[in-house]
Amino acid sequence: MAAEDLQQLRELVEFLKANGIAEFDMERADLKVRLKFAGLQPPAAPAMDLSQLASAIAAQSAAAPAAATQAPVAVPATLPGATPVASAAAAAAEAGPEAGAHIVKSPIVGTFYDAPSPDSDSFVKVGDSVANGQVLCIVEAMKLMNEIEADAAGEIVKVYVKTGQPVEYGQPLFAIK
Amino acid sequence: MFRKVLIANRGEIALRVISACKEMGIRTVAVYSEADRNSLHVKFADEAICIGPPPSKDSYLNVPAVISAAEIAGADAVHPGYGLLSENANFAEVCRASNIKFIGPPPEVTRMMGEKSTARQTMKAAKVPILPGSDGVLENEEAALVCAEKIRYPIILKAVAGGGGRGMRIVRTKEELPALFQQASTEALNAFSNGALYMEKFIERPRHIEFQVLADEHGNVMSLGERECSIQRRHQKLIEEAPSLQVTPKLREKLGKTIERSLRDIGYWNAGTIEFLMDEDGEIYFIEMNTRIQVEHCVTEMVTGVDLVKAQLRIAAGERLKDIVPEVPEIRGHAIECRINAEHAEKFTPSPGKITVYNLPGGNGVRVDTAQYAEGVVPQYYDSLIAKLICHGANREEAMNKMQRALSQFVVEGIHTSIPLHEKIFADEEFRRGEFDTKFMERFLERQKGKGRD
Numbered sequence: 001m002a003a004e005d006l007q008q009l010r011e012l013v014e015f016l017k018a019n020g021i022a023e024f025d026m027e028r029a030d031l032k033v034r035l036k037f038a039g040l041q042p043p044a045a046p047a048m049d050l051s052q053l054a055s056a057i058a059a060q061s062a063a064a065p066a067a068a069t070q071a072p073v074a075v076p077a078t079l080p081g082a083t084p085v086a087s088a089a090a091a092a093a094e095a096g097p098e099a100g101a102h103i104v105k106s107p108i109v110g111t112f113y114d115a116p117s118p119d120s121d122s123f124v125k126v127g128d129s130v131a132n133g134q135v136l137c138i139v140e141a142m143k144l145m146n147e148i149e150a151d152a153a154g155e156i157v158k159v160y161v162k163t164g165q166p167v168e169y170g171q172p173l174f175a176i177k
Numbered sequence: 178m179f180r181k182v183l184i185a186n187r188g189e190i191a192l193r194v195i196s197a198c199k200e201m202g203i204r205t206v207a208v209y210s211e212a213d214r215n216s217l218h219v220k221f222a223d224e225a226i227c228i229g230p231p232p233s234k235d236s237y238l239n240v241p242a243v244i245s246a247a248e249i250a251g252a253d254a255v256h257p258g259y260g261l262l263s264e265n266a267n268f269a270e271v272c273r274a275s276n277i278k279f280i281g282p283p284p285e286v287t288r289m290m291g292e293k294s295t296a297r298q299t300m301k302a303a304k305v306p307i308l309p310g311s312d313g314v315l316e317n318e319e320a321a322l323v324c325a326e327k328i329r330y331p332i333i334l335k336a337v338a339g340g341g342g343r344g345m346r347i348v349r350t351k352e353e354l355p356a357l358f359q360q361a362s363t364e365a366l367n368a369f370s371n372g373a374l375y376m377e378k379f380i381e382r383p384r385h386i387e388f389q390v391l392a393d394e395h396g397n398v399m400s401l402g403e404r405e406c407s408i409q410r411r412h413q414k415l416i417e418e419a420p421s422l423q424v425t426p427k428l429r430e431k432l433g434k435t436i437e438r439s440l441r442d443i444g445y446w447n448a449g450t451i452e453f454l455m456d457e458d459g460e461i462y463f464i465e466m467n468t469r470i471q472v473e474h475c476v477t478e479m480v481t482g483v484d485l486v487k488a489q490l491r492i493a494a495g496e497r498l499k500d501i502v503p504e505v506p507e508i509r510g511h512a513i514e515c516r517i518n519a520e521h522a523e524k525f526t527p528s529p530g531k532i533t534v535y536n537l538p539g540g541n542g543v544r545v546d547t548a549q550y551a552e553g554v555v556p557q558y559y560d561s562l563i564a565k566l567i568c569h570g571a572n573r574e575e576a577m578n579k580m581q582r583a584l585s586q587f588v589v590e591g592i593h594t595s596i597p598l599h600e601k602i603f604a605d606e607e608f609r610r611g612e613f614d615t616k617f618m619e620r621f622l623e624r625q626k627g628k629g630r631d
Contacts, residue, residue, distance in 0.1 A: 034224070109228050109245040141245035142275065166249035168227040169242065170211060 101175035102152040106167045110141035114163040122163075124174070128156045136174055139167060152176050178494045179203050179253040179278070184218070185243050185268075186258030189565065190470070191218035192548040194256045197486040206250040208243060210236035212556040217548040224250055231558045237261050240268050247277050254278035254493060256486075260560070263469040264291055280493040282392075282446045282468050289443065290466045294337050294375045300463045303439030308454065308462035310377035318355045324376050325354060333379040334358060336365035336372075342412055343368045347379050378462075382614040383454040385409065386421050386461065388436055389477045391488050392445045397498040400433035401481050402508050404450075404473055408602070410525070410618040415595070416602065417473035418513045419480045422573065422611045423455060429508075432461065448474070448489050472516065472565065475546060479512035479569040511573040513580055515599045517547075517564040517587070519555045522597040523625075529557035533591035538583035542569040542576075545587075555592055563594070573611065577603055601625065 016024055023036035106112070114122040114137050124136050135147045136156075158175035161167060182198050183206040184191045195205045195218060207222035212231035219225045226246040229236030236242065238261060247255055255277055257263035263281065266288040272279040281287065290296045294313055301307045309328040314337055315321045325332045325348065334357065336344025344365030346357040358374070366372035385406045392398040405421035406414045420429070436451055450467045474485045483502055491501050519528045535551040547564035549555065555563060568583055570576035581603050587596055602608050605621060 109226060109242045109249065111249060142241055142248065142271075168246070169229045169236075170227055 098158045098175040098177070101157055101177040102154065103172045104136060104148070104150060104152070104174040104176060106139055106148065106169060106171045106173055108139055108141050108146060109168055110139040110146070110166070112161045112163065112165050112167045112173065113138040113140060113145075114159070124156050124159075126156050126159060130154065130156060130176065148173065150174075150176060179490065181206060181250065181252045182254045182256055182280075182490070183208065183243075183247045183250060183252035183277075184222070184256050184258065185237070186256070186261055186263075187213055187216065187218060187237060187548075187559065189546050189548045189562065190258040190472070191216075192221060193546055194258060194486055195222050197484065197490060201487060201490060203490070206246070206252050208237070208246050210558070212558055215554070217550060217553070226250060231556065233261070233558065240265075240271055243268075244271055244275055244277070247272075248275065252277060254280055254490075256280040256489070257469065259469050259471055264467070266291065278493055280447065280489050282449065283444065286443060286445055287468045290468050292337070293335070293339075293465060296466055297375075297463070299443060300439060300466075303435075303442050305435055305439050305451075305463050306461060308377045308380075308464060311375045314373045314375055315358075318358045321358050321374075321376060322351060322354055325351060328376070328378050331379040331381065332376050334361045334374050334376055336361065336369055337375055338369040338371040338373070339365055344372075344374070377464075380454055380456045380462075382457055382616060383407075384421070384423055384614050385414075385452065386424060386455050387450045387452045387467075387471075388432065389471075389474065389485070390436060390440055390445070390449050390451065391483075391485070391492065391498060391502065392440055392447060392449070393492050393498040393501070394446050394495060395497055396441055396444075398437040398440045398445065399498055399502055399505065400436050401477055401483060401485075401502075401506060402429060402433070404476055406473065407613050407615045408608070408617055409615055410622075414473065414516065415618065416513065416515055416599070417476050418511065418573070418576075419476040420508050420511065423459065428461070447492050448485055472562070473514055475544065475565060475567045476512040476514050479542075479544065479567060480508050480510060481506035482509070510569055510571050511576045512567060512569040513573075513576045514565055514567045515580065515584070516562055516595070517566055517589075517599075518561040518595045519563050519592050520561050520595060521593040522595050526593075527557065527561050528593035529555045529561075530592045531555075532589060534588055535590075536586065536588040537564075538566070538586035540579075540583070542579055543567075543583045544569070563589075566599075577609060 021035050025034040124130055130136065130150045130153060132150055132153045134150045136150050137148050138145045139148055154176040156174055157177045160172045178201065181204040184194045185208060187209065191207060195207065198205045205222040207219050207225040208228045209216060209219045209225060210229050210231050211227065213219060228242040228246050229239050255272055262268040264287055266284040269279040269281065269284040269287055273284065289299060297307050298313065311324045315324065331347060331349045334346045334348060344361050346361040348354045348357050361374055362372040365374065386403050387406060388403050389401040390398060391401060402419065403421050403424050405418040408416035448470045450471050452464050453461045454464055455461045470485060470489060478485055483506055488501050520526060521528055531554050532549055532551060535549060537545045544567040545564055549563045566583055566587060568576050568579040570579050584596055584600050589596065602621065607613055607617065
């Protein structure tokens with residue numbers, strides 16, 4: 001392996017360790033990235049949002065394509081949203097401003113959308129006051145748009161997912177205080 | 178070949194399918210309820226998606242949740258395993274509409290063979306011997322009496338929409354028929370919202386013999402021989418064997434050809450099993466078809482060398498049978514399977530909980546299919562099967578001896594299992610002689626009670 005590629009591989013490995021990523025998998029043509037976080041503890045760095053993480057890795061790998069292809073770290077990983085991430089988010093909720101907050105969890109499997117349509121404003125954002133029963137988001141399943149309502153009243157203190165992200169049953173969506 | 182398959186099941190069969198996919202380089206997606214978060218099928222799949230709370234109806238049987246999971250994971254195909262959604266024609270249709278390949282027969286065929294009296298009519302039309310019975314639904318008691326005269330007592334009345342023993346009555350004389358007809362009909366109406374009944378000849382001491390088939394999507398069908406499944410308790414199989422001591426090579430070939438022709442006629446695809454009853458005279462009659470892979474598929478795998486789950490995947494991907502199973506396999510040796518359930522070996526009460534010790538036997542010709550592990554938890558929400566112990570030997574005697582040895586080394590602590598029950602069965606004279614029928618377990622348990630009293 002060329003010295004330059006080796007250096008980039010080292011940086012990639014450090015990046016993965018710093019963000020508590022236990023498993024990492026990458027395909028090439030479309031750049032699919034899959035991650036699995038280590039254990040149930042939140043990563044050392046503040047829980048990074050997955051799309052930021054994906055762009056960061058994409059930037060890394062664009063600079064190190066040869067390293068990525070040969071990287072022995074490529075291991076099958078879990079879809080984000082399986083146990084470790086959900087627990088990490090819940091654990092992080094204990095620590096930060098979400099401590100003691102009510103977590104709104106997804107009642108169904110599907111794709112999360114934060115707005116009624118691509119060009120609308122989002123239903124809610126951090127800082128908004130919401131009433132019990134107020135529509136917070138949409139989870140799309142089998143082409144049906146399901147409105148997800150708040151099951152508590154209060155202020156939105158955290159949004160755990162990004163629009164377009166797949167979510168599983170029980171996955172934390174919002175923290176309400 | 179599929180790039181990614183979602184396994185719409187849990188437990189040992191989910192792990193079985195995941196393993197076959199892994200061997201073929203196919204990515205796997207597991208779905209799980211909250212009770213199965215730490216399951217082996219979840220741990221060993223490439224991806225896993227939580228689809229609901231513990232109850233099956235809200236998770237594993239929840240069609241929108243399963244389909245949604247397949248969509249967000251980008252799965253090309255779904256393998257439904259056995260039980261759960263595997264024979265649900267509606268689920269197969271939704272898969273088709275969602276452009277996800279359902280690994281099994283077309284929904285129309287599943288529907289046709291799933292309805293008992295339709296299945297009988299279909300097989301009869303294809304010249305498969307069926308148990309003498311009514312041609313469809315019995316209009317009333319008078320029609321039932323006429324039919325019973327023709328096919329001769331004893332007869333059994335069965336619910337058209339039924340299963341699990343409900344809406345069934347055995348009638349031995351014409352005097353008892355009218356009252357029993359009413360009882361069966363009412364029970365069926367209450368249980369299945371459909372009081373319609375049909376009639377079949379009743380065999381007092383039947384043997385349950387079933388044939389394994391594979392069919393590709395190009396009209397080719399192959400029979401892979403039979404399994405003997407007479408060791409049952411309350412219609413639940415406990416021990417299965419291949420081949421059956423009662424099936425001669427001539428019968429195997431003749432019935433095999435008849436089955437192949439009938440399944441070609443109905444346009445069957447993928448794996449399936451045709452169940453028969455054999456009467457005291459060795460006559461064999463069709464009773465029903467299971468349009469999926471079965472729990473006991475392993476014994477057929479051991480004697481034929483054919484990996485049935487891989488065959489299912491390849492068939493669904495469009496491959497031809499001649500490339501999957503080039504020649505009709507020879508039946509080699511004898512295989513026996515014991516279903517290890519999490520239940521008390523004598524009281525049969527379910528025994529969910531945490532397994533503290535789990536030592537599996539191994540060795541030449543010993544196979545264990547299980548998704549449990551030490552420190553694993555058996556949840557109370559699902560069926561009690563935790564492992565299948567399969568032994569293959571040169572003949573039945575050797576297979577039985579291996580099974581006894583393997584059972585003695587299968588150590589499970591923390592929960593009760595049926596291992597002690599199997600050990601007693603394998604020491605039983607009647608079982609060892611192979612002269613059993615579906616009433617075996619009743620007689621065996623009577624003998625055990627007798628021993629208890631001595």
